Amino acid sequence: xxxxxxxxxxxxxxxxxxxxxxxxxxxxxxxxxxxxxxxxxxxxxxxxxxxxxxxxxxxxxxxxxxxxxxxxxxxxxxxxxxxxxxxxxxxxxxxxxxxxxxxxxxxxxxxxxxxxxxxxxxxxxxxxxxxxxxxxxxxxxxxxxxxxxxxxxxx
Amino acid sequence: xxxxxxxxxxxxxxxxxxxxxxxxxxxxxxxxxxxxxxxxxxxxxxxxxxxxxxxxxxxxxxxxxxxxxxxxxxxxxxxxxxxxxxxxxxxxxxxxxxxxxxxxxxxxxxxxxxxxxxxxxxxxxxxxxxxxxxxxxxxxxxxxxxxxxxxxxxxxxxxxxxxxxxxxxxxxxxxxxxxxxxxxxxxxxxxxxxxxxxxxxxxxxxxxxxxxxxxxxxxxxxxxxxxxxxxxxxxxxxxxxxxxxxxxxxxxxxxxxxxxxxxxxxxxxxxxxxxxxxxxxxxxxxxxxxxxxxxxxxxxxxxxxxxxxxxxxxxxxxxxxxxxxxxxxxxxxxxxxxxxxxxxxxxxxxxxxxxxxxxxxxxxxxxxxxxxxxxxxxxxxxxxxxxxxxxxxxxxxxxxxxxxxxxxxxxxxxxxxxxxxxxxxxxxxxxxxxxxxxxxxxxxxxxxxxxxxxxxxxxxxxxxxxxxxxxxxxxxxxxxxxxxxxxxxxxxx
Numbered sequence: 001x002x003x004x005x006x007x008x009x010x011x012x013x014x015x016x017x018x019x020x021x022x023x024x025x026x027x028x029x030x031x032x033x034x035x036x037x038x039x040x041x042x043x044x045x046x047x048x049x050x051x052x053x054x055x056x057x058x059x060x061x062x063x064x065x066x067x068x069x070x071x072x073x074x075x076x077x078x079x080x081x082x083x084x085x086x087x088x089x090x091x092x093x094x095x096x097x098x099x100x101x102x103x104x105x106x107x108x109x110x111x112x113x114x115x116x117x118x119x120x121x122x123x124x125x126x127x128x129x130x131x132x133x134x135x136x137x138x139x140x141x142x143x144x145x146x147x148x149x150x151x152x153x154x155x
Numbered sequence: 156x157x158x159x160x161x162x163x164x165x166x167x168x169x170x171x172x173x174x175x176x177x178x179x180x181x182x183x184x185x186x187x188x189x190x191x192x193x194x195x196x197x198x199x200x201x202x203x204x205x206x207x208x209x210x211x212x213x214x215x216x217x218x219x220x221x222x223x224x225x226x227x228x229x230x231x232x233x234x235x236x237x238x239x240x241x242x243x244x245x246x247x248x249x250x251x252x253x254x255x256x257x258x259x260x261x262x263x264x265x266x267x268x269x270x271x272x273x274x275x276x277x278x279x280x281x282x283x284x285x286x287x288x289x290x291x292x293x294x295x296x297x298x299x300x301x302x303x304x305x306x307x308x309x310x311x312x313x314x315x316x317x318x319x320x321x322x323x324x325x326x327x328x329x330x331x332x333x334x335x336x337x338x339x340x341x342x343x344x345x346x347x348x349x350x351x352x353x354x355x356x357x358x359x360x361x362x363x364x365x366x367x368x369x370x371x372x373x374x375x376x377x378x379x380x381x382x383x384x385x386x387x388x389x390x391x392x393x394x395x396x397x398x399x400x401x402x403x404x405x406x407x408x409x410x411x412x413x414x415x416x417x418x419x420x421x422x423x424x425x426x427x428x429x430x431x432x433x434x435x436x437x438x439x440x441x442x443x444x445x446x447x448x449x450x451x452x453x454x455x456x457x458x459x460x461x462x463x464x465x466x467x468x469x470x471x472x473x474x475x476x477x478x479x480x481x482x483x484x485x486x487x488x489x490x491x492x493x494x495x496x497x498x499x500x501x502x503x504x505x506x507x508x509x510x511x512x513x514x515x516x517x518x519x520x521x522x523x524x525x526x527x528x529x530x531x532x533x534x535x536x537x538x539x540x541x542x543x544x545x546x547x548x549x550x551x552x553x554x555x556x557x558x559x560x561x562x563x564x565x566x567x568x569x570x571x572x573x574x575x576x577x578x579x580x581x582x583x584x585x586x587x588x589x590x591x592x593x594x595x596x597x598x599x600x601x602x603x604x605x606x607x608x609x610x611x612x613x614x615x616x617x618x619x620x621x622x623x624x625x626x627x628x629x630x631x632x633x634x635x636x637x638x639x640x641x642x643x644x645x646x647x648x
Contacts, residue, residue: 023591043340050614067326080588103570119553120549125547145206
């Protein structure tokens with residue numbers, strides 16, 4: 001809610017309309033890039049019959065273009081943007097992405113406890129029992145279940 | 156209708172000790188995650204799906220069905236105890252559940268929620284068992300043109316009903332279809348949108364996208380909004396007589412309320428796009444209107460609890476009617492079941508009644524068993540789940556995220572799938588921020604490949620001439636219906 005909106009509101013406010021309009025332009029731009037650049041680059045133009053490889057992607061691009069334009073002109077509906085929370089969520093996803101990259105190099109068993117410790121610290125947990133349960137217990141339980149019980153490997 | 160021996164064989168497959176164990180485990184897990192505010196059965200299903208692919212199809216689906224059913228009741232526990240619904244569909248349960256608990260009767264309130272949840276669920280399961288086979292018979296008579304028109308109609312209804320803007324719904328539907336085109340073209344087998352990654356030749360991994368959009372996005376959103384405050388304390392239990400349980404007289408006194416709730420839940424659940432939250436609120440409003448007197452609604456009326464819980468639980472069984480009857484999921488949990496089926500190489504839909512009737516009736520048997528287990532596990536474990544309400548966010552969310560990483564790694568066979576999961580989570584957060592419904596995207600993504608194939612077949616049959624649709628009146632009616640739905644939704648808003 002663009003600090004602008006909340007789940008309980010029924011009617012969109014000016015913040016919602018501005019954000020929706022921006023989203024409409026973004027969808028329109030995406031559709032244009034899709035039509036002009038991505039589809040010709042990534043989808044084969046060959047083929048016969050009514051449905052060629054490009055047919056459905058082009059239909060989607062056209063539909064998205066029309067939808068985006070309509071949204072930009074007639075911004076309707078509520079939004080749910082909370083800048084601080086969304087920035088923090090993006091930061092958490094970056095941490096998870098770094099952990100996934102690290103798992104490829106050093107393995108799940110070493111990286112998962114570090115990831116858990118980082119998240120526990122971000123959530124400001126100070127009780128030793130809960131910290132131990134999250135940092136050691138959870139990765140350990142997953143390792144036991146996957147490697148020992150299911151006989152599968154982890155990264 | 157499938158032959159009777161297949162029906163009996165299916166039920167026999169379900170009623171085995173091995174399968175019962177998975178149902179009990181699923182129900183217990185569902186009740187536990189439902190009781191923990193912030194997790195919920197949909198997220199739990201998304202996390203559990205990758206772990207089920209080592210199982211046979213029936214135990215895997217039974218486990219997931221157990222999670223869903225257990226979670227529907229589990230959400231009522233924190234709603235009653237701490238006035239915080241564990242799942243969105245239990246929001247209306249707080250209206251009378253928490254006031255009753257505040258009077259020193261939390262056990263009575265949670266037990267009423269349990270009994271009415273099981274009653275509503277059992278009703279909708281019976282409707283599912285009786286209705287889906289005849290619907291499947293009709294669906295199997297539809298040709299590619301009709302199937303394509305039916306999918307367009309379903310997309311229009313889902314895009315119109317989910318969220319608060321038809322345009323945003325349609326954008327979500329198109330994004331889902333576009334995502335489904337990332338794979339080898341079904342006709343020419345040429346790669347599309349692979350960007351040099353051979354892993355995309357088979358398409359974007361269903362489970363990675365579902366877990367990313369539903370579970371990981373919700374986990375990071377909850378972590379980002381967490382303010383470090385502990386959960387509020389649960390209300391204490393009074394020792395006065397009648398405060399701990401629900402008598403037969405009290406249960407029977409709510410029978411019409413529960414029946415009405417079950418009817419509302421089943422009706423709404425059978426329609427794609429309408430969820431259990433809408434059913435619970437509608438049932439509550441209906442029960443309030445027909446209140447015969449006694450304890451006022453909002454002050455701990457048992458009928459208020461019965462109305463909401465019977466309705467939201469009845470949605471689950473009914474959600475499977477469109478999935479099994481016509482192959483279109485009615486909700487996100489039904490859509491998640493598609494990915495479970497796909498992992499096991501099964502295309503859910505009406506053809507299952509012809510090709511795998513034992514499995515279909517095995518699932519029905521597992522659903523009935525899950526109902527009974529819900530009642531027994533709920534009765535025995537209420538105190539344990541009440542303690543789970545107090546589990547801190549600092550444990551729940553990091554644990555859930557690590558489970559997601561491990562689960563998607565297992566199901567997608569590598570860290571590429573985990574990367575897709577994180578990208579899907581980022582996309583989900585962005586779309587949700589601007590009000591574009593992710594659920595619509597997921598449902599059309601799950602159905603995308605089938606839609607492209609049926610569109611291709613339909614265009615070949617019609618030879619690309621729209622006038623040829625006059626020879627397919629059912630398809631024409633469905634397409635007009637889709638258009639009318641769009642116009643109606645647009646005018647309504």
